[in-house]
Amino acid sequence: DTGVSQDPRHKITKRGQNVTFRCDPISEHNRLYWYRQTLGQGPEFLTYFQNEAQLEKSRLLSDRFSAERPKGSFSTLEIQRTEQGDSAMYLCASSLLPSGRGETQYFGPGTRLLVL
Amino acid sequence: GQNIDQPTEMTATEGAIVQINCTYQTSGFNGLFWYQQHAGEAPTFLSYNVLDGLEEKGRFSSFLSRSKGYSYLLLKELQMKDSASYLCAVRVRQAGTALIFGKGTTLSVSS
Numbered sequence: 001d002t003g004v005s006q007d008p009r010h011k012i013t014k015r016g017q018n019v020t021f022r023c024d025p026i027s028e029h030n031r032l033y034w035y036r037q038t039l040g041q042g043p044e045f046l047t048y049f050q051n052e053a054q055l056e057k058s059r060l061l062s063d064r065f066s067a068e069r070p071k072g073s074f075s076t077l078e079i080q081r082t083e084q085g086d087s088a089m090y091l092c093a094s095s096l097l098p099s100g101r102g103e104t105q106y107f108g109p110g111t112r113l114l115v116l
Numbered sequence: 117g118q119n120i121d122q123p124t125e126m127t128a129t130e131g132a133i134v135q136i137n138c139t140y141q142t143s144g145f146n147g148l149f150w151y152q153q154h155a156g157e158a159p160t161f162l163s164y165n166v167l168d169g170l171e172e173k174g175r176f177s178s179f180l181s182r183s184k185g186y187s188y189l190l191l192k193e194l195q196m197k198d199s200a201s202y203l204c205a206v207r208v209r210q211a212g213t214a215l216i217f218g219k220g221t222t223l224s225v226s227s
Contacts, residue, residue, distance in 0.1 A: 004158075033214065042120075042203050042217025043159065056214065091158060095213075102147045102166055103213060107158040 004108035006092050012114045013082055020078045021111045025094030032075050033093040033105060034067055036060070043091055049075060050097070082115045089113075118142045120218035122204050127224045128194050136189045136221045138204030149215060150178050150189045151203040159203055162189065191223075199225045 005024045013019050025032045031050050035043035046065070047057045051072035061067075064082075069075040079086055089112050093105040119141045128134040140148070147166040151159035163171055165180035165187060177190040189202055201222050205215040 031213065040219065042205070042219050043215075044217070045214035048214060058214075097213075102149070102164045102207070104149070104161050104164060105215060106161060107151075109158045112156075 004092055004094050004106055006090075006108040006111050008111055009109060010112050010114075012116065014116050015082060015084060017082055018078065018080045019082060019113065020076055021090055021092075021113075022074060022076050023092030023094075023108060024074045025092070026096075026106060029094035029096045029106075030072070031095045031097055031103070031105075032069055033095070034075070034077050035091040035093065035107075037089045037091055037110070038087075046077075079113075082113075084115045087113055087115045118206070118208060118216050120204055120206055120216060122202075122218040122221045124219070125222045125224070127226065130194055130196060130225060130227050132194050133190065133192050134194060134223065136191070136202050136204075136223065138187045138189070138218060140185050140187070140204070140206050140218075142185075142206050142208045142216065144208045145182060145185075146207045148178075148180055148187050149205040149207070150176075150187075151205060153201045153203055153220065154199075155201075162202075194225050196225050196227065199223060 033048040034046040037043040049069040064080045067077045089110045091110045092108045095105045150162040153159040163178035175192045201220040203220045204218040
């Protein structure tokens with residue numbers, strides 16, 4: 001499978017614990033995005049990387065959230081001191097720039113987080 | 117602020133044609149995307165419009181009018197597997213390259 005992959009697919013944790021998610025983008029893609037999606041809503045942008053540089057962060061991304069893409073390939077998203085409001089689907093997407101098709105973003109299957 | 121509106125739900129029957137509308141109020145428009153999302157799964161790319169007009173791809177077509185801030189996704193010869201949420205997303209220059217998504221339209225196709 002040459003698509004975007006995410007691990008784990010599901011995570012249940014207790015409030016106050018730290019969690020880390022991993023995303024492996026499509027191999028030649030230089031841009032990687034993180035989004036969060038809650039039930040009945042569209043995905044909301046969190047942050048994105050071009051190669052290893054984190055170029056933009058949403059105001060949704062509190063200090064408890066940190067993301068890395070150390071070698072410009074896979075990325076990790078860590079949430080510290082989880083809260084029940086962090087329960088959501090965390091989606092990763094990747095894209096290739098430059099692109100002739102508007103830099104289409106391709107999504108992974110997501111990590112569903114439940115904070116008890 | 118940025119605002120994207122879509123109907124919450126639509127229903128249709130197999131073999132029919134359905135049109136899902138999307139209106140947006142954003143600044144610095146830089147392209148509109150449609151994605152399909154089955155329950156519990158990732159959004160999958162359907163179409164991209166950046167210039168006015170119709171883009172056709174098999175049973176799916178997407179239309180854009182930038183002056184009206186309006187797009188629609190047209191699905192022909194509906195199949196049961198088309199039951200899903202359809203997400204309209206806009207890229208705006210001021211938001212960098214991130215996409216701003218609507219809440220999605222849940223389409224139910226019945227036999």
